[in-house]
Amino acid sequence: xxxxxxxxxxxxxxxxxxxxxxxxxxxxxxxxxxxxxxxxxxxxxxxxxxxxxxxxxxxxxxxxxxxxxxxxxxxxxxxxxxxxxxxxxxxxxxxxxxxxxxxxxxxxxxxxxxxxxxxxxxxxxxxxxxxxxxxxxxxxxxxxxxxxxxxxxxxxxxxxxxxxxxxxxxxxxxxxxxxxxxxxxxxxxxxxxxxxxxxxxxxxxxxxxxxxxxxxxxxxxxxxxxxxxxxxxxxxxxxxxxxxxxxxxxxxxxxxxxxxxxxxxxxxxxxxxxxxxxxxxxxxxxxxxxxxxxxxxxxxxxxxxxxxxxxxxxxxxxxxxxxxxxxxxxxxxxxxxxxxxxxxxxxxxxxxxxxxxxxxxxxxxxxxxxxxxxxxxxxxxxxxxxxxxxxxxxxxxxxxxxxxxxxxxxxxxxxxxxxxxxxxxxxxxxxxxxxxxxxxxxxxxxxxxxxxxxxxxxxxxxxxxxxxxxxxxxxxxxxxxxxxxxxxxxxxxxxxxxxxxxxxxxxxxxxxxxxxxxxxxxxxxxxxxxxxxxxxxxxxxxxxxxxxxxxxxxxxxxxxxxxxxxxxxxxxxxxxxxxxxxxxxxxxxxxxxxxxxxxxxxxxxxxxxxxxxxxxxxxxxxxxxxxxxxxxxx
Numbered sequence: 005x006x007x008x009x010x011x012x013x014x015x016x017x018x019x020x021x022x023x024x025x026x027x028x029x030x031x032x033x034x035x036x037x038x039x040x041x042x043x044x045x046x047x048x049x050x051x052x053x054x055x056x057x058x059x060x061x062x063x064x065x066x067x068x069x070x071x072x073x074x075x076x077x078x079x080x081x082x083x084x085x086x087x088x089x090x091x092x093x094x095x096x097x098x099x100x101x102x103x104x105x106x107x108x109x110x111x112x113x114x115x116x117x118x119x120x121x122x123x124x125x126x127x128x129x130x131x132x133x134x135x136x137x138x139x140x141x142x143x144x145x146x147x148x149x150x151x152x153x154x155x156x157x158x159x160x161x162x163x164x165x166x167x168x169x170x171x172x173x174x175x176x177x178x179x180x181x182x183x184x185x186x187x188x189x190x191x192x193x194x195x196x197x198x199x200x201x202x203x204x205x206x207x208x209x210x211x212x213x214x215x216x217x218x219x220x221x222x223x224x225x226x227x228x229x230x231x232x233x234x235x236x237x238x239x240x241x242x243x244x245x246x247x248x249x250x251x252x253x254x255x256x257x258x259x260x261x262x263x264x265x266x267x268x269x270x271x272x273x274x275x276x277x278x279x280x281x282x283x284x285x286x287x288x289x290x291x292x293x294x295x296x297x298x299x300x301x302x303x304x305x306x307x308x309x310x311x312x313x314x315x316x317x318x319x320x321x322x323x324x325x326x327x328x329x330x331x332x333x334x335x336x337x338x339x340x341x342x343x344x345x346x347x348x349x350x351x352x353x354x355x356x357x358x359x360x361x362x363x364x365x366x367x368x369x370x371x372x373x374x375x376x377x378x379x380x381x382x383x384x385x386x387x388x389x390x391x392x393x394x395x396x397x398x399x400x401x402x403x404x405x406x407x408x409x410x411x412x413x414x415x416x417x418x419x420x421x422x423x424x425x426x427x428x429x430x431x432x433x434x435x436x437x438x439x440x441x442x443x444x445x446x447x448x449x450x451x452x453x454x455x456x457x458x459x460x461x462x463x464x465x466x467x468x469x470x471x472x473x474x475x476x477x478x479x480x481x482x483x484x485x486x487x488x489x490x491x492x493x494x495x496x497x498x499x500x501x502x503x504x505x506x507x508x509x510x511x512x513x514x515x516x517x518x519x520x521x522x523x524x525x526x527x528x529x530x531x532x533x534x535x536x537x538x539x540x541x542x543x544x545x546x547x548x549x550x551x552x553x554x555x556x557x558x559x560x561x562x563x564x565x566x567x568x569x570x571x572x573x574x575x576x577x578x579x580x581x582x583x584x585x586x587x588x589x590x591x592x593x594x595x596x597x598x599x600x601x602x603x604x605x606x607x608x609x610x611x612x613x614x615x616x617x618x619x620x621x622x623x624x625x626x627x628x629x630x631x632x633x634x635x636x637x638x
Contacts, residue, residue, distance in 0.1 A: 009155075009385025016389045017208055019227060020396060024212025024220040031217030034430035038217035038437055039106055039408045040315040047324025049222055050312040054325065055332035056225035056397035057308060059232050062147030063394075064341060065368040071345035072266050072354070072367040075274045076602065077282035079338065080293045083592065086334045087297040087585045088473075092305035093326020094584070094633045095553055095577035096480055098319040100310050103550040108132070108306040109413045114549070115479055116487035117542035122422075124487050125413060127494070132307065133409025134447065136469075141402050141448035145202055148395045149181050149452075150369060152201040154376040155388055159193050162200075170196040179453040205395060206445050213400040214407075214438040218315060221400045228393035229332070235390030236340045238383050243347035243374060250343045254601035256350045266354050266363055274346070275602040277593050292514035299521035301469030304476040308405040323633055327584065335592045342600050348374050407440035467505065470517045471497030471524020478528075481554025481574060483543055488535045489528040496520075496527040553577060580633030587625035594618030 031038045045053075063082075070078045092100075105111045109128040113121045159167050174181070174195045181202075182194040212220050244250040258271040265274060269283050279285035297303065305313060316322040352370045354363060375387055415436050420428045428436075475493040479485040500523050504516045540562070546552075547559045553574035560570060594615045597604065604614035 006381035012385035024216035027216035027219035047321035050325035051328025053225040054329040056229040057401040061395035069367040097322035120487035129409040129413035137406040142451035235387040303473030410440040492527040492531040583629035590622030
């Protein structure tokens with residue numbers, strides 16, 4: 005690495021640590037300040053923070069692999085989440101904020117009553133805060149290891165005696181940390197390099213995240229998203245120029261892969277945005293893509309998205325956050341990644357003799373190879389800093405979010421209140437949160453040793469959470485949902501997902517997701533219809549506090565509200581969600597088709613007008629969703 009590259013990385017580290025130090029006093033006042041920034045975030049701050057978290061170090065590698073092996077159409081499994089993000093903002097954000105909870109697990113005991121609610125809260129705290137959270141961290145760290153290897157070469161910089169001691173340690177442990185590298189003596193040198201890089205990076209992230217709480221995280225995220233976007237734009241420009249320009253990439257793809265690209269995929273299948281030109285766009289796949297926003301664990305924003313929403317200072321800010329987040333994450337970053345992924349496929353064709361099982365990992369690694377071989381000094385430092393920032397923005401969120409479960413739901417609720425019968429003071433809870441962050445890092449590193457592919461980990465997590473989404477949304481919009489419904493959905497998912505992973509191969513992932521979602525939702529509905537109802541007093545208390553939209557007529561009548569007021573507001577919020585999502589999808593597909601010279605749908609009669617009409621439609625919808633989403637209370 006050149007001196008300028010090192011200086012750029014060092015500046016990022018100094019800024020991140022300083023952000024934590026600046027916010028340490030405010031974060032130490034109590035859990036509300038530590039985990040929710042005193043509920044003071046502006047909409048654009050929360051939105052950019054969410055976008056920085058989801059930018060992630062692993063996602064560009066995943067996108068590069070998907071484009072090469074399944075085509076642009078495969079990215080709809082990422083883009084369709086825009087519907088869930090916007091639904092959270094327009095329909096559910098007000099309820100999340102008014103509920104006044106610190107975590108989504110705590111919402112279980114506000115929405116439901118009795119022993120089932122307590123069990124549900126405990127299970128969610130353990131599953132979300134430990135199992136899911138640490139697994140996500142682990143696959144992010146897997147991507148970080150792949151990125152850091154070619155650049156952070158500690159074996160060339162450290163004294164031989166010091167580095168050899170690290171090599172001896174990793175050799176003794178016997179777990180390689182060298183994604184995509186063949187077995188041999190060099191694996192342990194790479195493993196030692198990557199371990200040093202990860203430990204240093206995690207130490208920096210844990211320092212500012214644990215010190216400054218959510219304020220420190222958000223302050224760092226806002227700078228990180230700027231660095232990430234600037235670095236990615238520079239990388240995309242250089243790759244496109246090397247390939248002959250963005251509009252020459254499509255022609256080169258057709259020339260190089262006329263007989264079929266990776267796995268036999270044809271050039272027009274690689275470039276396709278629409279199902280009629282895409283590869284293997286089966287009814288099951290289309291059904292999965294249409295429902296994926298709903299059949300996933302964060303369908304109602306549960307997790308760090310709800311955390312950022314609850315940290316906003318007003319309902320309007322929460323809606324603004326959802327729009328900023330979706331526009332940045334779904335539209336802007338995708339338009340940077342499309343020419344980048346296609347250009348890397350042109351410049352670094354895959355080895356024809358590569359085994360099918362290794363193709364995805366090989367294409368993921370081409371992203372890092374492009375950084376190492378194509379970027380000049382300065383740009384390389386900016387891009388490396390952007391990737392490290394992407395890692396940091398994801399890790400800091402998951403440390404802060406995971407620690408909130410450990411501290412508020414496990415330690416305070418069950419260890420202190422239920423077991424010891426005491427109420428801990430706020431400052432001691434902040435120290436528990438800081439220690440929890442360190443423990444979560446250690447668990448994530450252990451899980452990391454068991455992962456082989458980013459895509460593998462992502463697909464597994466999707467399947468495990470597929471059964472919960474419908475029930476999580478229903479609990480906000482229908483008073484009949486009970487704690488037993490959520491328990492039933494979770495139980496069915498935990499049984500069905502492993503069985504389907506054995507019975508149906510990875511090539512039938514869409515069918516697996518749909519089956520898990522159908523079985524879990526059926527289990528939840530059975531629990532609602534056949535099981536006991538929630539205590540009316542509990543429902544009334546929740547309704548008065550959270551004022552959820554939807555079908556709460558009996559409860560609303562008890563509270564003195566017009567029974568049909570909230571269904572009408574839900575319909576308006578759903579209209580804003582649909583119009584805003586369609587607007588963004590039109591802009592994404594219109595601009596993306598123009599940028600990549602992608603073929604229009606077979607059925608479209610005016611091919612030359614495809615991109616222009618989509619962009620015009622996207623712009624025309626903006627006043628509609630602004631009027632529906634921002635001129636009425638939801």
